[in-house]
Amino acid sequence: MATEAAGDRPLVVAVENLQKSYRSGFWLRTVLTPLQSVSLEVRQGETFGLLGPNGAGKTTFLKILLGLVKPSGGQGTLLGHPLGDRAVRQRIGYLPENPYFYDYLTAWEFLEFTAGLFGLSTATCKERIPLLLEMVGLNLKDARKKQMRRYSKGMVQRVAWRKP
Ligand SMILES: Nc1ncnc2c1ncn2[C@@H]1O[C@H](COP(=O)(O)OP(=O)(O)O)[C@@H](O)[C@H]1O
Numbered sequence: 001m002a003t004e005a006a007g008d009r010p011l012v013v014a015v016e017n018l019q020k021s022y023r024s025g026f027w028l029r030t031v032l033t034p035l036q037s038v039s040l041e042v043r044q045g046e047t048f049g050l051l052g053p054n055g056a057g058k059t060t061f062l063k064i065l066l067g068l069v070k071p072s073g074g075q076g077t078l079l080g081h082p083l084g085d086r087a088v089r090q091r092i093g094y095l096p097e098n099p100y101f102y103d104y105l106t107a108w109e110f111l112e113f114t115a116g117l118f119g120l121s122t123a124t125c126k127e128r129i130p131l132l133l134e135m136v137g138l139n140l141k142d143a144r145k146k147q148m149r150r151y152s153k154g155m156v157q158r159v160a161w162r163k164p
Pocket residue numbers: 022023024032034052053054055056057058059060061
């Protein structure tokens with residue numbers, strides 16, 4: 001059986017000579033360059049990890065991919081869109097180590113609120129929220145009754161998970 005060569009699969013991430021410098025200090029005279037020249041490609045189906053010591057620039061790189069930080073130089077695409085294109089955000093998931101949610105909302109309220117931002121109806125929410133909770137293994141009773149400030153870290157991360 002012929003296997004598809006990795007190079008034939010669509011590009012998910014493609015960046016070329018990506019560079020980021022920050023100015024810091026009181027007079028902004030200190031220039032820090034966490035990303036000097038990053039070029040890489042990630043194709044569909046690949047699992048790609050970024051490893052490096054603290055301060056190496058991993059988060060900066062991810063923020064640039066997400067369009068949260070502007071690169072100082074270089075270019076790239078994410079799912080075929082230029083970096084920073086907001087349209088692509090609907091198609092990507094990002095699970096931070098410490099997601100920040102509204103402490104005094106329950107998971108259910110938070111999901112309802114988020115669904116509202118995306119224009120989903122109350123009826124759709126009623127149907128979909130239990131399915132999502134089941135998908136991530138979050139107890140329905142906790143989701144309905146418990147404020148998120150009472151959740152464990154793992155439970156909060158389950159709320160933050162997004163289906164790729
Ligand atoms: N907004 C910012 N302003 C100034 N320096 C920053 C900013 N964000 C990150 N840095 C610096 O850039 C470097 C890379 O940080 P970061 O990307 O968070 O590293 P990592 O995630 O690999 O630990 C660090 O030295 C950090 O202090």
